[in-house]
Amino acid sequence: KILRYGTVWKFYMDGTPLxxxxxxxxxxxxxxxxxxxxxxxxxxxxFEITNLEDSExxxxxxEIGKIYADNGYVEKGANYIYKxxxxxxxxxxxxxxxxxxxxxxxxxxxxxxxxxxxxxxxxPNNGKYIGNLGYAYLRSGRNDEAIKELERSTILTTEYPYxxxxxxxxxYATKMISKxxxxxxxxxxxGNNYQGLMEKIEKAKQETKF
Numbered sequence: 001k002i003l004r005y006g007t008v009w010k011f012y013m014d015g016t017p018l019x020x021x022x023x024x025x026x027x028x029x030x031x032x033x034x035x036x037x038x039x040x041x042x043x044x045x046x047f048e049i050t051n052l053e054d055s056e057x058x059x060x061x062x063e064i065g066k067i068y069a070d071n072g073y074v075e076k077g078a079n080y081i082y083k084x085x086x087x088x089x090x091x092x093x094x095x096x097x098x099x100x101x102x103x104x105x106x107x108x109x110x111x112x113x114x115x116x117x118x119x120x121x122x123x124p125n126n127g128k129y130i131g132n133l134g135y136a137y138l139r140s141g142r143n144d145e146a147i148k149e150l151e152r153s154t155i156l157t158t159e160y161p162y163x164x165x166x167x168x169x170x171x172y173a174t175k176m177i178s179k180x181x182x183x184x185x186x187x188x189x190x191g192n193n194y195q196g197l198m199e200k201i202e203k204a205k206q207e208t209k210f
Contacts, residue, residue: 168187
């Protein structure tokens, strides 16, 4: 069960409190930032929240859903975020989050696109949501549509490195190697130090020599 007191969360498992900086045999929760590091996967998969049915608690479901999805339990996380949306149908972040998680896992891609489009109906000038729509198109193999949305996103969201990486991927998929290299280098310069990105950059540099 999860109970909320202001901005502080307390987790309980078999009557034992698992929050506020307490350590327990099965896991540790940093409640203020909603981050969860799991040492016992069985405890995590059995974790549930209850008694939060009124609309003011929609963020509770959203944050717990993110914890599940970020730890690999995408479908279970999506179910919690859908509950948040049920309690607050105008919750753009919820639609966008599920859509991104599905795109990242390359599952339910049509649903992913539909969900992110819904988030943009509610928040049409959100550059990250536009970028995530482009990413969902990219994961679906719809590269021209991906480039269109990702280019638009980079105008609205100039400091978000992963949008530039996605754009580079889309350029590369359509044989625009020089543009891909420029976009990937921009992503790196904005702080994306992912090793896979460094490998893409080196590969593109080799290809542009010929």
